[in-house]
Amino acid sequence: MSSSRATALAGLVLRVGLLSGGTAAAVPTADSALDARQIAAASGTEAKATDDGAIRISWGRTDVAVEVDRTRLSSAAGLTSWAAFSGTDRQAAMMGDTVVFEDEVDAALDAAFAHGLSVTGLHNHFAYDRPKVSFMHVAGMGPPRDLATAVKAVWDAIRQVRKMNPDPAGSFGGVAPVTGKIDAKAIERIVGRPAPVTNGVAKVTIGRKGTMHGMPIGASMGLTTWAAFSGSDAAAAIDGDFIMTADEVQPVLRALRKAGLHVVSLHNHMIGESPPYYFTHFWGTGSVETLAKGFRQALDQQGIAASNH
Numbered sequence: 001m002s003s004s005r006a007t008a009l010a011g012l013v014l015r016v017g018l019l020s021g022g023t024a025a026a027v028p029t030a031d032s033a034l035d036a037r038q039i040a041a042a043s044g045t046e047a048k049a050t051d052d053g054a055i056r057i058s059w060g061r062t063d064v065a066v067e068v069d070r071t072r073l074s075s076a077a078g079l080t081s082w083a084a085f086s087g088t089d090r091q092a093a094m095m096g097d098t099v100v101f102e103d104e105v106d107a108a109l110d111a112a113f114a115h116g117l118s119v120t121g122l123h124n125h126f127a128y129d130r131p132k133v134s135f136m137h138v139a140g141m142g143p144p145r146d147l148a149t150a151v152k153a154v155w156d157a158i159r160q161v162r163k164m165n166p167d168p169a170g171s172f173g174g175v176a177p178v179t180g181k182i183d184a185k186a187i188e189r190i191v192g193r194p195a196p197v198t199n200g201v202a203k204v205t206i207g208r209k210g211t212m213h214g215m216p217i218g219a220s221m222g223l224t225t226w227a228a229f230s231g232s233d234a235a236a237a238i239d240g241d242f243i244m245t246a247d248e249v250q251p252v253l254r255a256l257r258k259a260g261l262h263v264v265s266l267h268n269h270m271i272g273e274s275p276p277y278y279f280t281h282f283w284g285t286g287s288v289e290t291l292a293k294g295f296r297q298a299l300d301q302q303g304i305a306a307s308n309h
Contacts, residue, residue, distance in 0.1 A: 031088035034144055039085055042148035045155075050084070057148070058082040059155055061099045063162055069128045078125060079133070083151045085144050092144040096151060098136045103169035104158045105134060109263060111157035112138050113254050115150035120249075122266040122280075131168040134265075172262060174285055180232025182288060187229060190292040191299070195229070202229045204295070208243055212273045222269060223277065225302075227295045229288055238284045238291040242298065245275050248305045255301040256282050259294030 034055045040047035045057040059082070060075030073079055083096030094117075100108050105122070112119055121137035138154065140147050184202040187195040195202040205226045207219025217223060227240035238261070242252050249266070256263055261284040269279050284291055 031090050033089065034085055034087060034092060035089055038089070039144055039148045042145045043083075043152045045152070047148075054084045054086045055144075056082060056084040057151070063159075063166075064101060064131065064168060066133060067130045068126045081155065083138070083148075085147060087144065090143060092142070092147060094138075094140045094144075094147040094151070096138045098138060098154060098158070100134050100136050100158060101168040102132055102134065103165070103172075104161045105136065105264070106257070106262060107157040107161050108136055108154050109253070109257055111154045112136075112150070113257065115153045116140060116142070116146075117150050117154070118250055119253055119266065122263060172283075172285070175235050177231030177237040177285055178235040180234075182229050182231070182236065183233050186233070186288060187292045190289065191227075191296050200230070203227070206299075208277075210273050210275060210277065212270065217273065225299070229291065231285075233288045236286065236288045236291055238282075238295065240282055240295070242280045242282070242302065244278050244280065244302065245306070245309075246278065247309045248302045249278050249280070251301040251305040252298050253280060255298040256280070256294070259297050260284065260286075261291075261294050261298075 036047040036049055036055045039055050039057065043057050045059060047055050047057050050056050058080050061079045061081065062075050066073050066079055079099055081096070081098040083094055085092045085094050087093055098108060109119060109122075117138045117140045119136060120139050122134060124133065125135050126133060138151070140150060179200070182197065182200065182202045184195040184197050187202050187204065191204050193204045193206060195204045197203075203226060205219070205224050208223045208225070209216065209218045210223055211217060212221075223243055225240070225242045227238055230237045230239075242256075244252055253263055253266070261282045263280055264283055265279075265281045267279060268277065270277065284294065
C-alpha cells in the first residue's frame with residue numbers, strides 16, 4: 001500500500017470514530033508489498049519482480065523432449081510453467097499456467113483442488129505435438145505464502161508422475177471397454193434422465209437456455225450437458241461434456257475427479273452468449289453402473305452450485 005493511501009485510510013478511520021461519538025479506532029497497520037523471497041521460499045523456485053509489480057516464478061519443462069510439427073521445441077518456446085502473484089504480503093491474487101502431459105493432468109488437478117486453487121482452463125496450445133501437451137490454468141486468492149505453497153504442490157505432483165515414469169504414458173490404463181450390450185434402463189434409473197440408444201451407444205442429453213446477441217439459443221444450438229456410454233455393462237467407456245456457468249465450474253470439476261473420471265479439457269465454445277457458459281469434456285472407463293453414478297454425482301454438485309447463486 002502506498003503512503004498516500006495509508007494516510008487516507010487513517011483519516012477515514014479517525015472521521016468514522018469521531019462521527020459515531022466514540023474514540024478514534026486504532027489505525028490498522030498498512031500491508032507491506034509482496035516479498036519475492038517469501039514466495040521463493042514457499043514455492044522452492046526462484047522468484048523475480050516484474051516491471052508491472054507482480055512476483056513471478058517459472059519452471060521450464062526440459063524433462064520431456066517435445067516436437068511440434070517435426071520441430072524440437074525449447075522450453076523457452078512455450079513449454080514453461082509459471083505463476084504470478086499480485087497484492088500485498090497478507091492478501092494476494094495468483095494466476096498461472098502449468099504445462100501438463102496427458103498422464104499428469106489427474107495429478108495436477110487433484111493437487112490444485114487439495115490446496116484450494118481454482119482450475120480455470122485446460123486445453124492445447126499446439127497441433128501435431130509429440131507427446132501431446134496440455135496447459136492447465138490455475139488461479140487463487142489468499143496469503144501469498146499459501147498460494148506459492150499450493151503451486152509448489154501442483155508442480156511436485158507432476159514431478160512425481162515423471163519420477164515414476166520418465167516417458168508420458170500412452171493411456172489411462174485399467175480395463176479396456178469391450179463391445180457388447182449397454183443397459184440403458186440402468187443408466188436412466190441412476191441418472192434420472194432418458195438414455196436413448198443409437199448404434200449401441202446410450203446417450204444422456206440435458207439442454208440449457210441462453211441468449212446470444214438478443215436471440216434465444218438452446219440445446220440444438222450446442223447448450224447441452226451430455227454423456228455417452230459405449231462398450232458393455234461390465235466394461236464400458238463414458239465420454240461427455242458439461243455446460244456450466246462460472247459458479248458451477250469448480251464444483252463440477254471436483255465432482256468428476258472425486259468420481260474417478262478424467263477431465264480432458266476446460267474451455268468456452270461461444271463468445272457473446274448470456275449467461276457466459278464454459279464446457280468441460282471428460283472420459284472414464286469401468287462398469288456402466290459406476291460410470292453412471294459418477295456422472296450423476298457431478299450433476300448433483302452442479303445443481304447444488306446453481307441453487308446457491
